[in-house]
Amino acid sequence: MLQVKARIIENKELLPETYYRLSLKTPPIARLAKPGQFVHLRVNEKIFPLLRRPFSIHSVHKENIQILYKVTGAGTGILSRRKKDELLDVIGPLGNGYRLPDKRTKVILVAGGAGVASLCFLSQRLASCPAVLIGGRSKRDILGRDKFKRLKTKIKISTEDGSLGKKGLVTDLLQELLPTLHSPLPTVIYACGPMKMLKETAKIAERHRALCYVSLEEFIVCGVGACQGCAVRTKNGYKRVCKDGPVFDSKEIIW
Amino acid sequence: MLQVKARIIENKELLPETYYRLSLKTPPIARLAKPGQFVHLRVNEKIFPLLRRPFSIHSVHKENIQILYKVTGAGTGILSRRKKDELLDVIGPLGNGYRLPDKRTKVILVAGGAGVASLCFLSQRLASCPAVLIGGRSKRDILGRDKFKRLKTKIKISTEDGSLGKKGLVTDLLQELLPTLHSPLPTVIYACGPMKMLKETAKIAERHRALCYVSLEEFIVCGVGACQGCAVRTKNGYKRVCKDGPVFDSKEIIW
Amino acid sequence: MKKINLKTNLGRISLKNPIVLASGCFGYGDEYKDLISLDDVGAVVTKTITLKPKAGNPPPRVVETASGILNSIGLANVGAEVFLKEKLPGLLKKFSTPVIVSIAGETRDEYLKLISLLNRKKIAGIELNISCPNVGKDLTIGQDEVETFGLVKAVRKKTNLPLLVKLSPNVTDIGKIAKSAEKAGADILSLVNTFSAIGIDAETGRAKLGGVLGGLSGPAIKPIALRMVWQVRKTTSLPIIGMGGIANTSDALEFIITGANAIGLGSAIFINPDLCREIIAGLKRYLSRKRIYNLDKLVGSLIV
Amino acid sequence: MKKINLKTNLGRISLKNPIVLASGCFGYGDEYKDLISLDDVGAVVTKTITLKPKAGNPPPRVVETASGILNSIGLANVGAEVFLKEKLPGLLKKFSTPVIVSIAGETRDEYLKLISLLNRKKIAGIELNISCPNVGKDLTIGQDEVETFGLVKAVRKKTNLPLLVKLSPNVTDIGKIAKSAEKAGADILSLVNTFSAIGIDAETGRAKLGGVLGGLSGPAIKPIALRMVWQVRKTTSLPIIGMGGIANTSDALEFIITGANAIGLGSAIFINPDLCREIIAGLKRYLSRKRIYNLDKLVGSLIV
Numbered sequence A, B: 001m002l003q004v005k006a007r008i009i010e011n012k013e014l015l016p017e018t019y020y021r022l023s024l025k026t027p028p029i030a031r032l033a034k035p036g037q038f039v040h041l042r043v044n045e046k047i048f049p050l051l052r053r054p055f056s057i058h059s060v061h062k063e064n065i066q067i068l069y070k071v072t073g074a075g076t077g078i079l080s081r082r083k084k085d086e087l088l089d090v091i092g093p094l095g096n097g098y099r100l101p102d103k104r105t106k107v108i109l110v111a112g113g114a115g116v117a118s119l120c121f122l123s124q125r126l127a128s129c130p131a132v133l134i135g136g137r138s139k140r141d142i143l144g145r146d147k148f149k150r151l152k153t154k155i156k157i158s159t160e161d162g163s164l165g166k167k168g169l170v171t172d173l174l175q176e177l178l179p180t181l182h183s184p185l186p187t188v189i190y191a192c193g194p195m196k197m198l199k200e201t202a203k204i205a206e207r208h209r210a211l212c213y214v215s216l217e218e219f220i221v222c223g224v225g226a227c228q229g230c231a232v233r234t235k236n237g238y239k240r241v242c243k244d245g246p247v248f249d250s251k252e253i254i255w
Numbered sequence C, D: 001m002k003k004i005n006l007k008t009n010l011g012r013i014s015l016k017n018p019i020v021l022a023s024g025c026f027g028y029g030d031e032y033k034d035l036i037s038l039d040d041v042g043a044v045v046t047k048t049i050t051l052k053p054k055a056g057n058p059p060p061r062v063v064e065t066a067s068g069i070l071n072s073i074g075l076a077n078v079g080a081e082v083f084l085k086e087k088l089p090g091l092l093k094k095f096s097t098p099v100i101v102s103i104a105g106e107t108r109d110e111y112l113k114l115i116s117l118l119n120r121k122k123i124a125g126i127e128l129n130i131s132c133p134n135v136g137k138d139l140t141i142g143q144d145e146v147e148t149f150g151l152v153k154a155v156r157k158k159t160n161l162p163l164l165v166k167l168s169p170n171v172t173d174i175g176k177i178a179k180s181a182e183k184a185g186a187d188i189l190s191l192v193n194t195f196s197a198i199g200i201d202a203e204t205g206r207a208k209l210g211g212v213l214g215g216l217s218g219p220a221i222k223p224i225a226l227r228m229v230w231q232v233r234k235t236t237s238l239p240i241i242g243m244g245g246i247a248n249t250s251d252a253l254e255f256i257i258t259g260a261n262a263i264g265l266g267s268a269i270f271i272n273p274d275l276c277r278e279i280i281a282g283l284k285r286y287l288s289r290k291r292i293y294n295l296d297k298l299v300g301s302l303i304v
């Protein structure tokens, strides 16, 4: 974990004023980063917004890391107007990251909206993966598909308005998929997205006795485990999303 | 006085990251504006900076007004990054403005730094003017000369570092000039610039029995005379820079 | 679309909408006349007046802080006589909006004299600004239960006009002060006034304000002001004008939900005079979206 | 260039520079070890511990406000036993920086038990966090002179370690509370703790924090915190650790000029762990530019 001033290589608008992909040059963080970890960054050095904002590491290319983010408020709005060559104050990599599957498991990735960000990075470290499920409100919220090409796997898509793939929720896709996976191998699901989706994914996983890792979001203050601000209720008491997570075994969480 | 959303026509950098000239399309304010008045504008609609910032009206062209500003802190820094076609929330025109001279007076304009802004506008309304004195720290701080061309008058310049014109203060120029104005007509001086310069100008004017109007700066909150925040000490008690001023007869001020 | 009702009552004073322009932040009405239509707001509270005119504190009188305004105006005002002759008649004649007059005295006697001057006026109420240094060296009336009770009681005896008491936030337990004011006969509570604060200039080693101490207002204080409204709501049943950092519709709703019957706009007026109109429109949208329709139903609806 | 001396003394505790990491904002030291070198700061105050471990309040525990942080962590901590066994030894062994241990009890007895556990440890001092609900229903010890005096006196009898008392800002007159603490034997005063506050979600009609009430910290409160340091400086001669919204060198200087012998960094650490280094460098530049050279000379130098 370190605090660096990272140069912006690119801050690309993927969908006007909505989704952006930011590339930062930061060799030490790029070297240490593991899938599921995040960076905590200051969108500017003013007092507004006051706090840092956390973003999953979306991918790593040599000395650079990328994040994929959605403009949801003032902080991400300001971030989206930062320009190439400017410096950003970044702390990272933070959090535990995904526990990589052993080879004898079938891996399913389930992404909702910008939640796809961390699963892209995870996919770079996977040997194989029978299915990637991506859901969003409409086709414009379906991101990062190209990053999974390497896996040569089937990508299934759902949108709430039916504008792409199956009309409905990404958990509907999961619901359909699991019974079809007649396989002696254990199944492990990695899920990242809105809380509701994760909760539903956890339920489905439990029903099918699949192992399920979820990447949770909570309001992050320090990001390093010091302030206890990001507590999430688990069967072993409160845990810190930023340090004990953000990735948890779904069975541990009290949903 | 009105509150409008004015479109940015141009936000021109005159000296990198230092001086800018902003043109705003705002027909009603352009129509009402008088030299010496100011506008009070929100550099953005975030909570930082919290308050509006006041700027003299630098010139009026048909439906547009211009301001000339120096980046001195966070507010003007943010303003300098606002772009063409964006909207700015502007209140104006505010304040009393310069009392125009009657024809039988000799007019001298004395400007320090960005203080030249309001005198340019004043010069557009003058029939004649024997001298314009402009001072600044260095030649890069000498602005707005072109705006006085119409008057076909002599422009004298001073810089503290001697990089342009006479080395010294603009009040030195005034000191030299006044005794040479052998004229039966009364002299009126209009001055705008830093407090120290205005004080010195007032002293010189008094010594030469010239009428002297100064445009003062104080921290402006409401800008309309309601909050009493911008008080300045005068011989008639506290007065409000934003409403009773910003232009005062220099003899009224307790310097 | 069903009609939205923004009416709210502060005891005997009925407001067409919950927006009150707070004392000291819109002057005497004439300064903002081009920018704010006073007929649009629920009520106005005039700048605190004193018996004699007050010049106010030496400049600088205001500095900007992180999301706040620190001021030491020092109750600069024209004094009761000029106010009654030159300022009040215009306000009462030109607008239908209830006008509440804020007063402060240096002694109890001064408060009572001001009351007697105001008693015959067609005003909607009198607000006692009890945050003027008075008790002992450093404390103000509003920081002491007993002093608050005594003053409000004395004033109550002298007027039948609706009586508002403006509470100071610089106290250990604002609920107790509110309770004293209620027991002494206050009709309405306004809260909060500004927080006692100071600004230091590290370069000069001096205070930034001419008056040294100042009062902090604006968005910075909102979470504390909201807590105080909550506390007062729990201890008294008097109508409350809630204020402290309100700068948009959500802020206004937060105070109303917490227990304010009306909301005061102070610092935010300086930033955006058009805010009154914006909040009225915003409240209507909210009530219609939530199918609540009557603002009244929202007051104190906080679920805990 | 003349040598700059940043040394400062808090009674018997001498600090190599005035920067103190405030309680609750750097955990137990290990969390920030990669980002802050504890050897660089003047002193650290560990997260408040209680006799038994505390799970803390239900989430959400933090919301961002205008230039502020509102938190209701609820003193979540590992408890005295784990702290003494697993956390403290590492802190004491790895760093030369003075370690002050913050404690809180639900009863006076709990405070005394904690003291007896700490008495034999090689710590630089004990800080009493007296902002825990205790007196009556809603008030905390730190909001009452008599309770403060009683607790500090009782604790004083039981320890010879330097005794710090962390004052609550939620009071009418912090000078009085400071004076009680001094009379009862406190060695050093820390101020301020967080301001009692609340956040409301207008959409849901509920409090934003799981614990409903929270504490406000950060730049928003700086002007009020500075005023309190000023007030306490005038009423006692005890050394002061000043804090509340410090986020840059100028803020630190403002507290020192106003009367703080050392300054506490809380919320700002979350925003910029590198701030400790930045402020140390900034103070040096300031002292050298002003030709003051000794930080000590700046303490309480405010000209009014």
Ligand SMILES: Cc1cc2nc3c(=O)[nH]c(=O)nc-3n(C[C@H](O)[C@H](O)[C@H](O)COP(=O)(O)OP(=O)(O)OC[C@H]3O[C@@H](n4cnc5c(N)ncnc54)[C@H](O)[C@@H]3O)c2cc1C
Residues within 6 Å of the ligand: A038, A049, A051, A052, A053, A054, A055, A056, A057, A067, A068, A069, A070, A071, A072, A073, A074, A075, A076, A077, A114, A115, A117, A118, A216, A217, A218, A219, A220, A221, A246
């Ligand atoms: C571990 C982690 C990884 C994340 N990864 C991504 C990602 O890869 N891409 C992406 O688009 N978003 C990601 N998020 C969410 C992202 O942090 C928020 O969208 C962002 O902070 C919103 O900031 P804002 O100022 O634009 O919005 P605000 O107006 O501040 O808030 C909008 C919403 O974002 C939440 N939020 C604000 N600040 C924080 C914070 N410091 N921590 C957590 N939530 C916050 C608010 O509670 C609110 O619900 C992640 C969050 C966490 C906790």
Ligand SMILES: Cc1cc2nc3c(=O)[nH]c(=O)nc-3n(C[C@H](O)[C@H](O)[C@H](O)COP(=O)(O)OP(=O)(O)OC[C@H]3O[C@@H](n4cnc5c(N)ncnc54)[C@H](O)[C@@H]3O)c2cc1C
Residues within 6 Å of the ligand: B038, B049, B051, B052, B053, B054, B055, B056, B057, B067, B068, B069, B070, B071, B072, B073, B074, B075, B076, B077, B114, B115, B117, B118, B216, B217, B218, B219, B220, B221, B246
């Ligand atoms: C009537 C009037 C006319 C002005 N006209 C011009 C002009 O034509 N061109 C120009 O460059 N500048 C002008 N100024 C000054 C200009 O308002 C400040 O430079 C600007 O507000 C600084 O804002 P900031 O956020 O960049 O700086 P800050 O960091 O906020 O402050 C830098 C300096 O500006 C002062 N300042 C900040 N806010 C205000 C305010 N609301 N009112 C007054 N002073 C403030 C501060 O006291 C400080 O000394 C004028 C000021 C007044 C009062």
Ligand SMILES: Cc1cc2nc3c(=O)[nH]c(=O)nc-3n(C[C@H](O)[C@H](O)[C@H](O)COP(=O)(O)O)c2cc1C
Residues within 6 Å of the ligand: B227, B229, C022, C023, C024, C025, C047, C048, C069, C071, C073, C075, C102, C129, C166, C192, C193, C194, C216, C217, C218, C219, C221, C243, C244, C245, C246, C264, C265, C266, C267, C268
């Ligand atoms: C410049 C200024 C002047 C004020 N003058 C008065 C006053 O004369 N009487 C009074 O009761 N309150 C006065 N106040 C306090 C406001 O009415 C209000 O209580 C306080 O500012 C908090 O609200 P806000 O955060 O919305 O500004 C003043 C506030 C400001 C900023």
Ligand SMILES: Cc1cc2nc3c(=O)[nH]c(=O)nc-3n(C[C@H](O)[C@H](O)[C@H](O)COP(=O)(O)O)c2cc1C
Residues within 6 Å of the ligand: A227, A229, D022, D023, D024, D025, D047, D048, D069, D071, D073, D075, D102, D129, D166, D192, D193, D194, D216, D217, D218, D219, D221, D243, D244, D245, D246, D264, D265, D266, D267, D268
């Ligand atoms: C998340 C958080 C946790 C805190 N925990 C404690 C604590 O355990 N004990 C304590 O005395 N103060 C605690 N504080 C208060 C700080 O030590 C400090 O007094 C306060 O935040 C004001 O300083 P600041 O504005 O620099 O943060 C905490 C503050 C925050 C923000």
Ligand code: FES
Residues within 6 Å of the ligand: A219, A220, A221, A222, A223, A224, A225, A226, A227, A228, A229, A230, A231, A240, A241, A242, A243
């Ligand atoms: S954000 Fe501080 S512990 Fe997680």
Ligand code: FES
Residues within 6 Å of the ligand: B219, B220, B221, B222, B223, B224, B225, B226, B227, B228, B229, B230, B231, B240, B241, B242, B243
């Ligand atoms: S700034 Fe309010 S009266 Fe001038």
